[in-house]
Amino acid sequence: MxxxxxxxxxxxxxxxxxxxxxxxxxxxxxxxxxxxxxxxxxxxxxxxxxxxxxxxxxxxxxxxxxxxxxxxxxxxxxxxxxxxxxxxxxxxxxxxxxxxxxxxxxxxxxxxxxxxxxxxxxxxxxxACHDTGARFHWPGSVHDTEGLACVDCHDRHVPDDPVMNVQTQSAVCFKCHQEQRAQFLRQSRHPVQGTTSSLSHVGLMACTDCHQPHGSAGPGALKRNTINEQCYDCHAEKRGPFLWEHAPVSEDCTNCHTPHGSNHENLLIARQPWLCQQCHVARFHSSDVYSGTGIPPSGADQRMLGKQCLNCHVQIHGSNHPSGVRLTR
Ligand code: HEC
Ligand code: HEC
Ligand code: HEC
Ligand code: HEC
Ligand code: HEC
Ligand code: HEC
Ligand code: HEC
Ligand code: HEC
Ligand code: HEC
Ligand code: HEC
Structure with a gap:
């Protein structure tokens, strides 16, 4: 026909x-x-x-x-x-x-x-029946312009639509988002349902805790209008306001963290001290630029020891201590 x-x-x-x-x-x-x-x-x-x-x-x-x-x-x-x-x-x-x-x-x-x-x-x-509510931002959203059909995600003939269920949602997304699948298998990750049952803490979160797959007014189809607002949803203690702010924190959490997964602890984008030295390169106490040489045990360079920035700058997200200047307490 x-x-x-x-x-x-x-x-x-x-x-x-x-x-x-x-x-x-x-x-x-x-x-x-x-x-x-x-x-x-x-x-x-x-x-x-x-x-x-x-x-x-x-x-x-x-x-x-x-x-x-x-x-x-x-x-x-x-x-x-x-x-x-x-x-x-x-x-x-x-x-x-x-x-x-x-x-x-x-x-x-x-x-x-x-x-x-x-x-x-x-x-x-x-x-025709679902153009309101969460579908308000559908026209022009990434999934719309990429030509996705509603049924690429939704299964309309089954009682428990897998994409609507925290336990099974990520498998639907991972059909297309292989890179993100790999990220969620890293050592440090948000506890989104993984791909093996050996992960200890899986299925506590879903992609939709952060994303609105039908599109949103925020960046990256996030539910909130900024990345930080999204993170504060669950990590409210990082919102501040702080007496002593650390500028990159209130600017954008992804200055130091990656949202899905990382092989550095705490979802960090780099190891210390290099993480800090991406921005702090002035020749000042221990913030000299380090090279890969001199790392123990091959040769214990004194300049490398005890210089973990966080040993002293413990309140990296901001401090409310009256003498918390330089984020040290
Ligand atoms: C004639 C109107 C109508 C049409 C056409 C329609 N729906 Fe629905 N849909 C409803 C109603 C009514 C409900 C139940 C109330 C609600 O959840 O808003 C519903 C519920 C849903 C739900 C949530 C409920 C669940 O399964 O857990 C999804 C997802 C959904 N529809 C997707 C779709 C998709 C995808 C299509 C196109 C293939 C579609 N709908 C076509 C009227 C319609
Ligand atoms: C990229 C995957 C994806 C696509 C494409 C998609 N949806 Fe959804 N949809 C979801 C997810 C995930 C949920 C569950 C949302 C939640 O739990 O917050 C959902 C929930 C829904 C619901 C029920 C909850 C609500 O928001 O009312 C309806 C109705 C719905 N979608 C309709 C549609 C329609 C219509 C289309 C096509 C225009 C569509 N969806 C396209 C992933 C998708
Ligand atoms: C809410 C919209 C909606 C309604 C109502 C609906 N269908 Fe469907 N139908 C779909 C979608 C979407 C698919 C594609 C597969 C899927 O999402 O599960 C489909 C697929 C099918 C298929 C192909 C299944 C296959 O195995 O390939 C058949 C047959 C079918 N529908 C028959 C029916 C019959 C009979 C009814 C009434 C009892 C009905 N549909 C009501 C949306 C609907
Ligand atoms: C007399 C038997 C019969 C009746 C009645 C019937 N169907 Fe079908 N339908 C079939 C068969 C057989 C197929 C498999 C496709 C084929 O062989 O042509 C099919 C396929 C379908 C498909 C999938 C088509 C495709 O190519 O993916 C849908 C959707 C569907 N039917 C919906 C309906 C709806 C809606 C009704 C009621 C209005 C209906 N059918 C009534 C026999 C029937
Ligand atoms: C059928 C394939 C397909 C499925 C299924 C799918 N996506 Fe996508 N998605 C895409 C494509 C294509 C893009 C655009 C290219 C890219 O960024 O990878 C995209 C982009 C995105 C983006 C980036 C949005 C932006 O504004 O930059 C997010 C977030 C996203 N998808 C989340 C999801 C989530 C969550 C699910 C599951 C509920 C999902 N996707 C399911 C194909 C898919
Ligand atoms: C903890 C919150 C959170 C969760 C959970 C989450 N994301 Fe994201 N996602 C983000 C943030 C933040 C971005 C970056 C947005 C930007 O830079 O504009 C992002 C970006 C993306 C992008 C765009 C490309 C990229 O990597 O930057 C895709 C695609 C995506 N996410 C898919 C997914 C899928 C699929 C899931 C579930 C398996 C998921 N996300 C779960 C927060 C999250
Ligand atoms: C929906 C709630 C939620 C949102 C939104 C959220 N997180 Fe998380 N976050 C969690 C949970 C749950 C954990 C895991 C705690 C655990 O494993 O003990 C976590 C853990 C973390 C960790 C520690 C990871 C580790 O390896 O221990 C960091 C860092 C983090 N989140 C940063 C972020 C950033 C940055 C954002 C914004 C992009 C964000 N989170 C958004 C719930 C959330
Ligand atoms: C300047 C870099 C930097 C920025 C920007 C940053 N963080 Fe962190 N974050 C870190 C470091 C370093 C750690 C590890 C702390 C430790 O080992 O004590 C960490 C740890 C965390 C943890 C896990 C441990 C804890 O304190 O709960 C969470 C959750 C977290 N960050 C959330 C956030 C959120 C939310 C934002 C944005 C508001 C953010 N971070 C911005 C550097 C940063
Ligand atoms: C994305 C860039 C960036 C990264 C990464 C970064 N910082 Fe900062 N940091 C800044 C900026 C910008 C300021 C504010 C400078 C100013 O006010 O003059 C600042 C200020 C500081 C201060 C001084 C605070 C005060 O009260 O004056 C300390 C201490 C500090 N950072 C430590 C660190 C440590 C430790 C790390 C690694 C965990 C780090 N920073 C990572 C950009 C960064
Ligand atoms: C042994 C403790 C210690 C270590 C390790 C340490 N710092 Fe500091 N840092 C301090 C103290 C104390 C101050 C305050 C000095 C002052 O205000 O006179 C300071 C000040 C700073 C300042 C503010 C400088 C200014 O001009 O205002 C920055 C930026 C800074 N540190 C970054 C770093 C970075 C990056 C690292 C890791 C590479 C690091 N620190 C490691 C103790 C330390």
């Missing part, structure tokens, strides 16, 4: 109209569009029962599990299965022609959530 350009055109028409209709339904308006553009009722199959004849439990393409999701609740007037919302066809489009085989072929429903239907048309179906 969608092989010829003409049919594509028609399909596009149908989906546009469909989304119009759905848009109206989402806000509880009358189902039929006023200008008469609405899909003729007779193109719908009239009833979920017809669909379930062939898609019931045990059949190769069983679809019954959708009734175990919040979307399957027919008592919710906004749901696909509420009166007048066309049930399965609210998402799959008017499917009357799918019910019968023509010349041995069964035309698929107008909307299938695979590469037979363009991503834009797929997403329109979902956005």
């Amino acid at each position: 969608i092989k010829t350009p003409i049919c594509r055109q028609q399909l596009k028409g149908i989906t546009t109209i469909l989304s119009l209709v759905l848009g109206c339904m989402g806000t509880g308006w009358a189902v039929a569009a006023e200008d008469g553009d609405a899909i003729p009722e007779h193109e719908y199959s009239k009833g979920v029962k017809r669909c379930m004849l062939c898609h019931k439990e045990g059949k190769p393409m069983a679809a019954h599990e959708i009734f175990l999701t919040p979307m399957g609740i027919s008592g919710d007037p906004r749901a696909p299965f509420a009166d007048g919302n066309h049930d399965c066809e609210a998402c799959h489009g008017p499917s009357k022609s799918h019910l019968k085989r023509k010349k041995g072929v069964r035309p698929p429903p107008p909307i299938t959530f695979d590469d037979k239907t363009p991503v834009e048309a797929q997403n329109k179906v979902c956005l």
